[in-house]
Amino acid sequence: MRSEQEFIDGLYARVDALRDATEVSVGDALAQGDTPRQARLERDILVAERSGLLAALNAVDGSLCFGRIDLSPVEGGPAAGVTHHIGRIGIRADDLERTPVLIDWRAPVARPFYLATGHTPMGLRRRRHIATAGRHVTDLHDEILDLGDRERTGHEDPSGDAVLLAALNSARTGRMSDIVQTIQAEQDRIIRAPHRGVMVVEGGPGTGKTAVALHRAAYLLYEHRELLAKRAVLIVGPNPAFLGYIGEVLPALGETGVLLSTVGELFPGVHARAVDTPEAAAVKGRAGMAEVLAGVVRERQALPDPVIAIEHDRDVLMLDAGLVRVARERTRAAGLPHNVAREHFEGHILNTLTDMLAERIGTDPFDGSNLLDPSDITQIRDELAENPEVWSAVDQLWPRLTPQRLVADFLADPDGHVPDEDAAAIRRPSTGPADWTPADVPLLDEAAELLGEDDRVARALADRERRTQVAYAQGVLDVSYASRTYEFEDKEEEDAEVLSAHDIIDAERMAERHEEDDHRSAAERAAADRTWAFGHIIVDEAQELSPMAWRLLMRRSPTRSMTLVGDPAQTAEAAGVGSWEEILAPYVQDRWEHTRLGVNYRTPAEIMDVAAGVVRAERPGFEPPRSVRSTGVRPWAREAGDDLPGAVAEAVAELTPAEGRLAVVAPKALHPALAARLDGVTAGREPDLTRAVVLLDPRQAKGLEFDSVLVVEPAAYGTSDLYVALTRATQALGVLYTGELPASLRGTGLE
Numbered sequence: 240m241r242s243e244q245e246f247i248d249g250l251y252a253r254v255d256a257l258r259d260a261t262e263v264s265v266g267d268a269l270a271q272g273d274t275p276r277q278a279r280l281e282r283d284i285l286v287a288e289r290s291g292l293l294a295a296l297n298a299v300d301g302s303l304c305f306g307r308i309d310l311s312p313v314e315g316g317p318a319a320g321v322t323h324h325i326g327r328i329g330i331r332a333d334d335l336e337r338t339p340v341l342i343d344w345r346a347p348v349a350r351p352f353y354l355a356t357g358h359t360p361m362g363l364r365r366r367r368h369i370a371t372a373g374r375h376v377t378d379l380h381d382e383i384l385d386l387g388d389r390e391r392t393g394h395e396d397p398s399g400d401a402v403l404l405a406a407l408n409s410a411r412t413g414r415m416s417d418i419v420q421t422i423q424a425e426q427d428r429i430i431r432a433p434h435r436g437v438m439v440v441e442g443g444p445g446t447g448k449t450a451v452a453l454h455r456a457a458y459l460l461y462e463h464r465e466l467l468a469k470r471a472v473l474i475v476g477p478n479p480a481f482l483g484y485i486g487e488v489l490p491a492l493g494e495t496g497v498l499l500s501t502v503g504e505l506f507p508g509v510h511a512r513a514v515d516t517p518e519a520a521a522v523k524g525r526a527g528m529a530e531v532l533a534g535v536v537r538e539r540q541a542l543p544d545p546v547i548a549i550e551h552d553r554d555v556l557m558l559d560a561g562l563v564r565v566a567r568e569r570t571r572a573a574g575l576p577h578n579v580a581r582e583h584f585e586g587h588i589l590n591t592l593t594d595m596l597a598e599r600i601g602t603d604p605f606d607g608s609n610l611l612d613p614s615d616i617t618q619i620r621d622e623l624a625e626n627p628e629v630w631s632a633v634d635q636l637w638p639r640l641t642p643q644r645l646v647a648d649f650l651a652d653p654d655g656h657v658p659d660e661d662a663a664a665i666r667r668p669s670t671g672p673a674d675w676t677p678a679d680v681p682l683l684d685e686a687a688e689l690l691g692e693d694d695r696v697a698r699a700l701a702d703r704e705r706r707t708q709v710a711y712a713q714g715v716l717d718v719s720y721a722s723r724t725y726e727f728e729d730k731e732e733e734d735a736e737v738l739s740a741h742d743i744i745d746a747e748r749m750a751e752r753h754e755e756d757d758h759r760s761a762a763e764r765a766a767a768d769r770t771w772a773f774g775h776i777i778v779d780e781a782q783e784l785s786p787m788a789w790r791l792l793m794r795r796s797p798t799r800s801m802t803l804v805g806d807p808a809q810t811a812e813a814a815g816v817g818s819w820e821e822i823l824a825p826y827v828q829d830r831w832e833h834t835r836l837g838v839n840y841r842t843p844a845e846i847m848d849v850a851a852g853v854v855r856a857e858r859p860g861f862e863p864p865r866s867v868r869s870t871g872v873r874p875w876a877r878e879a880g881d882d883l884p885g886a887v888a889e890a891v892a893e894l895t896p897a898e899g900r901l902a903v904v905a906p907k908a909l910h911p912a913l914a915a916r917l918d919g920v921t922a923g924r925e926p927d928l929t930r931a932v933v934l935l936d937p938r939q940a941k942g943l944e945f946d947s948v949l950v951v952e953p954a955a956y957g958t959s960d961l962y963v964a965l966t967r968a969t970q971a972l973g974v975l976y977t978g979e980l981p982a983s984l985r986g987t988g989l990e
């Protein structure tokens with residue numbers, strides 16, 4: 240222990256020095272004034288890199304080093320063999336060779352720490368887990384991997400799983416923690432999989448899918464740092480509470496360049512806070528919606544009914560349906576999105592009207608030939624283009640549309656586009672910004688694709704902005720020029736060689752530099768950009784996403800570099816897709832990899848038996864993942880009697896762990912009555928999961944984990960919701976019901 244403590248002391252001394260030096264260099268760089276462009280760029284890169292390093296150093300401070308591997312001696316090497324300490328990030332010594340002091344867990348050298356066994360020692364004689372509290376070593380656990388090795392340290396862990404079991408049994412905090420000290424071999428293979436395309440990770444509750452997905456993100460950021468720092472990694476989760484739950488894992492691994500989001504947050508500018516009925520969400524999520532919306536857009540490309548009369552220069556021009564149809568077909572033939580195509584439509588309409596007018600005023604009454612020359616025709620066209628009546632006709636026939644307007648109008652009046660039953664489910668007369676739901680977001684995204692950006696307006700605005708910037712830069716330069724004369728007056732002699740900004744830069748270039756000054760990280764820029772292409776996308780609870788949500792995500796991943804984790808047995812959303820084949824075939828055919836996790840690290844065997852029984856009542860052959868531990872504590876079920884809230888309060892008092900968290904999972908309708916009886920309980924849309932007792936409905940419980948769980952009124956849930964609710968506990972489970980215990984729970988081992 241003493242020698243490990245000395246190592247850790249030395250490590251932190253190095254980290255502190257590194258942190259100080261980094262802080263100073265960031266401070267110095269930022270303090271540099273106006274420097275030439277190249278120097279500024281280098282400065283910005285340095286600031287970004289060092290700030291990242293600082294963030295990483297600060298984030299991992301708590302338990303920087305957690306392991307050590309001792310390699311078997313080899314000929315020519317040290318007699319005792321080489322040792323490497325393994326940690327959350329890599330640290331090098333301040334010597335000429337920059338010798339590694341701490342090996343990043345993601346480095347290939349660290350891999351045997353996770354994979355070596357007595358059977359396949361991978362060159363190791365010993366694996367050591369180092370437990371620390373802050374900067375102090377509190378315990379060591381050694382596994383002997385070279386069975387011929389006689390040396391003993393007194394810290395041997397014969398079964399090799401003491402550290403894992405301690406982690407699994409520890410009190411929960413309401414925030415997921417990383418598993419970097421105890422990644423298991425089957426998990427490690429997925430985390431480091433070299434596969435670049437779509438990888439599906441399937442596994443039952445508690446098999447570490449979420450943990451694996453997050454560690455894979457960290458691994459990919461390490462392995463492909465340059466690409467992913469630019470393109471960012473997106474992690475998609477089912478709801479904001481879940482994202483809050485997993486939000487600390489990557490920072491604790493020193494990684495901050497990741498965007499965590501629900502699908503409902505992926506349309507910049509729209510905050511989808513309203514809630515759909517399950518029927519509405521299911522209808523909106525269907526793949527057929529893409530075609531429906533395309534039809535809605537086509538319908539907005541209207542024909543006159545029967546004509547539009549345009550007054551022009553004492554003439555009246557009649558734009559009839561036949562003429563407009565021709566213009567419309569020609570425009571559509573170009574295959575452009577609606578708003579982009581409008582420019583073409585405008586051109587066709589102007590040409591049509593020009594021909595009409597030219598024919599009317601230029602035809603020779605004697606021989607029918609046209610007396611106008613090309614410049615007359617151009618003039619007629621230009622005059623028509625000045626006529627507001629022409630533009631109001633174009634607006635009517637091919638209106639500029641926003642995705643929000645299009646989808647809102649469609650939802651207000653879906654009749655005729657979808658079957659009556661579906662229209663009834665999704666109809667929503669009021670369409671203010673507060674009415675958007677998560678299921679609307681993929682529709683908005685689809686609409687944005689169909690409409691395209693008419694970037695003429697954006698271009699004009701950008702142009703104006705640029706002119707303002709150039710004017711501003713010119714002002715700055717003028718000031719700097721004026722102050723130069725003033726400042727340098729006395730020192731003219733000695734500073735004669737000093738160049739001012741004015742000498743080396745013109746206003747145009749200075750404006751350019753201002754434009755480039757975007758200090759946001761790739762993840763921040765990605766969050767604000769609907770068309771961002773992410774370097775890698777990780778989707779948790781992937782089984783819940785609708786076909787329309789998949790269309791949105793695939794647009795964000797043109798390279799199809801994705802990790803999808805999920806468990807079809809836990810599918811709750813009616814819109815969710817039943818099979819991976821169905822989800823993926825339209826995008827990658829069968830070019831995707833399928834991996835499985837088979838060990839349940841969360842739920843003890845006693846609880847898993849009950850949960851599995853529920854699914855078996857519906858699917859007799861169902862095989863749950865194997866629990867890695869049993870606690871000897873039997874889960875129980877009780878009839879609540881007449882006072883359900885009272886019985887819940889009693890059970891809560893019994894189940895609340897001394898340390899750790901309890902979740903009461905109950906149907907939403909019961910929440911007000913239960914919350915009124917439970918002291919200090921947290922509930923609502925995004926409950927604070929770090930509080931001791933949390934009240935959730937089964938959907939909110941998805942992906943989360945607690946020490947104890949009380950399931951209330953199980954008869955109110957469908958099979959998959961009940962399965963999810965029953966598999967959230969690491970220690971204890973109670974079930975309270977009124978009337979009869981549901982048949983699926985009978986005979987499952989409940990006490």
Ligand SMILES: Nc1ncnc2c1ncn2[C@@H]1O[C@H](COP(=O)(O)OP(=O)(O)OP(=O)(O)O)[C@@H](O)[C@H]1O
Pocket residue numbers: 403406407416417418421422423426442443444445446447448449450451806809840841941942943944966
């Ligand atoms: N190798 C490991 N070492 C320590 N803890 C682990 C390990 N693997 C998984 N766990 C723990 O097991 C629990 C379940 O993991 P996780 O939430 O990732 O499972 P999941 O498969 O996503 O579950 P669900 O489908 O039920 O949401 C977590 O507390 C996680 O930290």
